[in-house]
Amino acid sequence: MRVVVCVKHVPDIQQPRSLRADGLLVRGGDDDTLNELDEDAVEAGLRTAEAAGFPAEGHDVTVLTVGPSAAVESLRRGLAMGASTAVHVHDDAVAGSDAIATARVLAAAVAKLHAEQPVDVVVAGMAALDGLTSLVPAALAELLGWPQLTLADRIEVADGVVSVRRETSTDVEELTAPTPAVLSVTDQAFRARFPNFKGIMAARKKPVTTWTLSDLDLAGTAVGAAGSATRVVNAAERPERPDRVLVTGDAETVPALVDYLSQKGFV
Amino acid sequence: MSEQDDRTRGAVAVLVDHLDGVVKPTARELLTLARGLDRQVHAVWVRAEGGPAAPTAELAAHGADIVHDVEVTGADAQLTASVVDALQTVLAAVDTVGLLLVPSTFEGREVAARLAVRTGAGVVTGASGVTFEDGRWSAHKTVLAGAWDTACAVTGPLAVVAVAPHAVQALAQDGVAEPSVVRHTAAASSAARAVTVVSRTRRPTSERPPLAEAEVVVVGGRGVEGDFSGVEELADVLGGAVGATRVATDEGWIGHEAQVGQTGVTISPRLYLGLGVSGAVHHKGGMAASATVVAVNSDPDAPIFEFADYGVVGDLTEVLPALTAELRRRKG
Numbered sequence: 001m002r003v004v005v006c007v008k009h010v011p012d013i014q015q016p017r018s019l020r021a022d023g024l025l026v027r028g029g030d031d032d033t034l035n036e037l038d039e040d041a042v043e044a045g046l047r048t049a050e051a052a053g054f055p056a057e058g059h060d061v062t063v064l065t066v067g068p069s070a071a072v073e074s075l076r077r078g079l080a081m082g083a084s085t086a087v088h089v090h091d092d093a094v095a096g097s098d099a100i101a102t103a104r105v106l107a108a109a110v111a112k113l114h115a116e117q118p119v120d121v122v123v124a125g126m127a128a129l130d131g132l133t134s135l136v137p138a139a140l141a142e143l144l145g146w147p148q149l150t151l152a153d154r155i156e157v158a159d160g161v162v163s164v165r166r167e168t169s170t171d172v173e174e175l176t177a178p179t180p181a182v183l184s185v186t187d188q189a190f191r192a193r194f195p196n197f198k199g200i201m202a203a204r205k206k207p208v209t210t211w212t213l214s215d216l217d218l219a220g221t222a223v224g225a226a227g228s229a230t231r232v233v234n235a236a237e238r239p240e241r242p243d244r245v246l247v248t249g250d251a252e253t254v255p256a257l258v259d260y261l262s263q264k265g266f267v
Numbered sequence: 268m269s270e271q272d273d274r275t276r277g278a279v280a281v282l283v284d285h286l287d288g289v290v291k292p293t294a295r296e297l298l299t300l301a302r303g304l305d306r307q308v309h310a311v312w313v314r315a316e317g318g319p320a321a322p323t324a325e326l327a328a329h330g331a332d333i334v335h336d337v338e339v340t341g342a343d344a345q346l347t348a349s350v351v352d353a354l355q356t357v358l359a360a361v362d363t364v365g366l367l368l369v370p371s372t373f374e375g376r377e378v379a380a381r382l383a384v385r386t387g388a389g390v391v392t393g394a395s396g397v398t399f400e401d402g403r404w405s406a407h408k409t410v411l412a413g414a415w416d417t418a419c420a421v422t423g424p425l426a427v428v429a430v431a432p433h434a435v436q437a438l439a440q441d442g443v444a445e446p447s448v449v450r451h452t453a454a455a456s457s458a459a460r461a462v463t464v465v466s467r468t469r470r471p472t473s474e475r476p477p478l479a480e481a482e483v484v485v486v487g488g489r490g491v492e493g494d495f496s497g498v499e500e501l502a503d504v505l506g507g508a509v510g511a512t513r514v515a516t517d518e519g520w521i522g523h524e525a526q527v528g529q530t531g532v533t534i535s536p537r538l539y540l541g542l543g544v545s546g547a548v549h550h551k552g553g554m555a556a557s558a559t560v561v562a563v564n565s566d567p568d569a570p571i572f573e574f575a576d577y578g579v580v581g582d583l584t585e586v587l588p589a590l591t592a593e594l595r596r597r598k599g
């Protein structure tokens with residue numbers, strides 16, 4: 001079984017984050033980290049491969065990222081959790097890609113991996129906590145022409161068929177599709193394992209392959225700002241909410257609160 | 268160029284979200300938003316073969332000039348790829364559409380992503396509004412857990428904007444002419460046909476409005492200490508929905524579908540009331556766009572007070588019952 005897990009290196013959401021004058025997110029801080037939701041994707045990928053015999057010979061879990069040089073740290077984290085190989089697509093032309101352009105790079109990388117050794121499933125997280133678009137997994141499926149099974153909370157692969165369970169806003173669904181397929185997972189079902197010391201040490205020795213756009217036969221115009229059909233034209237820090245009120249007390253505070261709700265038209 | 272030509276050029280299409288033929292409140296908002304742009308408005312209704320036909324009068328009252336009623340054949344009509352097939356069929360028939368509005372749900376965003384790949388469209392998600400400037404569509408959205416406001420322009424031939432709930436107030440107009448209705452059949456693509464729906468079970472629905480669409484959301488956090496009955500009572504007095512933090516859903520005090528936040532439901536109600544909620548960044552990311560934020564928390568240093576419009580530093584066990592009682596009294 002071959003599993004590819006897409007992981008993104010993002011600014012730590014617990015730290016102040018900001019946008020540059022050109023509207024792009026400030027990246028490259030010391031606290032930048034593996035997108036938390038992609039830890040669940042790595043976990044899901046590992047469990048899926050383990051069910052087929054990974055880490056025995058012939059099975060592989062590859063972590064894949066598209067990002068700046070520091071993104072290799074997120075790959076190391078995935079390797080420390082147990083992934084066997086890592087691929088880093090790193091090319092200055094990729095900076096400033098929107099979600100669809102990013103998916104284009106990921107698709108080219110997955111296609112190259114697939115040509116080398118067939119991939120059974122690609123697993124992504126439910127969202128990257130920087131842009132929070134949740135566009136990439138579906139775009140990736142469309143680009144690869146592989147079936148899309150997103151927001152899974154249970155995954156089984158057997159005899160060339162992937163089965164997932166997922167919850168939509170209204171339904172619980174069980175879907176199946178032939179492999180290879182593109183999956184994303186929620187943060188509900190795949191609580192990520194914590195890398196142990198042995199894993200962290202082993203990760204240092206595992207291979208990380210670096211590809212540029214030319215390795216992927218992608219033109220610079222297909223990615224970055226040139227390959228993105230969206231552009232941030234204005235970005236401003238939001239002012240604090242004006243006229244904020246803070247009162248202290250218990251039941252005696254209630255009449256004034258109800259007056260406030262009433263003024264706003266909620267009563 | 269006549270006024271009619273101007274309205275037609277760069278028409279707006281709206282993907283109408285519905286559940287078994289019942290139009291979702293957010294779809295009425297999207298149509299209202301589209302009507303306000305003063306373009307020809309195409310409503311796209313996607314259904315299974317023999318599924319419920321488009322409620323044309325309701326769609327017209329909210330802004331549709333033309334209703335496209337699309338039956339998907341050959342695959343499950345609710346699959347993302349099927350919806351994209353249906354939209355592509357309409358876009359092929361109406362080549363004037365410059366802006367497509369979809370709901371900013373997970374499903375709506377996935378539809379946007381696939382359509383963008385197929386058509387070269389630019390996608391903006393979680394938008395609170397759209398404008399037409401310098402010959403292109405631009406969408407407004409709040410990012411980084413409510414800390415920044417941005418405008419994002421679409422440079423591609425088609426703008427697909429996933430709109431957050433409550434971007435505008437849905438408004439039906441009286442005396443609107445019957446829209447013209449165009450029927451289409453969309454043959455599902457191989458992407459849709461590849462997926463088999465083995466089972467689909469409707470989750471039990473509550474009497475309360477759905478979380479994502481509710482005008483008022485009352486959220487309980489760890490501070491409710493296991494008992495959501497007070498939160499539910501207050502929600503009912505205000506006609507709102509009940510939400511929860513991840514702590515409350517992980518503890519099993521309430522179902523996971525009630526989780527508000529970055530990895531739960533993203534909400535932007537007119538009123539958010541947080542009870543015993545600390546305001547962690549994961550939570551804030553899913554509610555920062557709420558119009559009015561009210562918080563009750565016993566800890567004066569709780570982060571939620573940094574962005575609440577009205578905060579009460581107090582004990583829930585005292586404040587909550589008094590608040591519900593006072594609201595009941597004033598409502599008579």
Ligand SMILES: Cc1cc2nc3c(=O)[nH]c(=O)nc-3n(C[C@H](O)[C@H](O)[C@H](O)COP(=O)(O)OP(=O)(O)OC[C@H]3O[C@@H](n4cnc5c(N)ncnc54)[C@H](O)[C@@H]3O)c2cc1C
Pocket residue numbers: 036037187487488489490491511512513514515526527528529530531532542543544545546547548549550553563564565566569581582583584
């Ligand atoms: C990957 C990831 C994703 C996450 N996604 C989400 C998400 O989508 N949504 C989400 O909500 N969380 C999410 N979380 C969790 C989030 O980080 C916080 O842990 C959570 O939001 C805190 O919930 P809380 O406010 O109920 O609990 P706490 O942070 O423990 O706060 C409880 C508050 O209640 C107050 N309180 C206690 N007793 C009383 C009383 N008697 N009267 C008044 N006030 C009282 C306390 O002062 C405190 O401020 C996520 C975490 C991770 C790692």
Ligand SMILES: Nc1ncnc2c1ncn2[C@@H]1O[C@H](COP(=O)(O)O)[C@@H](O)[C@H]1O
Pocket residue numbers: 006007008009035037038041064065066067099102106123124125126127128129131132133134135136137
């Ligand atoms: N630059 C990237 N490199 C690798 N994976 C990514 C990248 N961007 C997004 N992804 C994957 O796509 C998922 C959804 O991201 P997004 O659509 O950006 O919210 C993430 O959880 C990742 O699994």
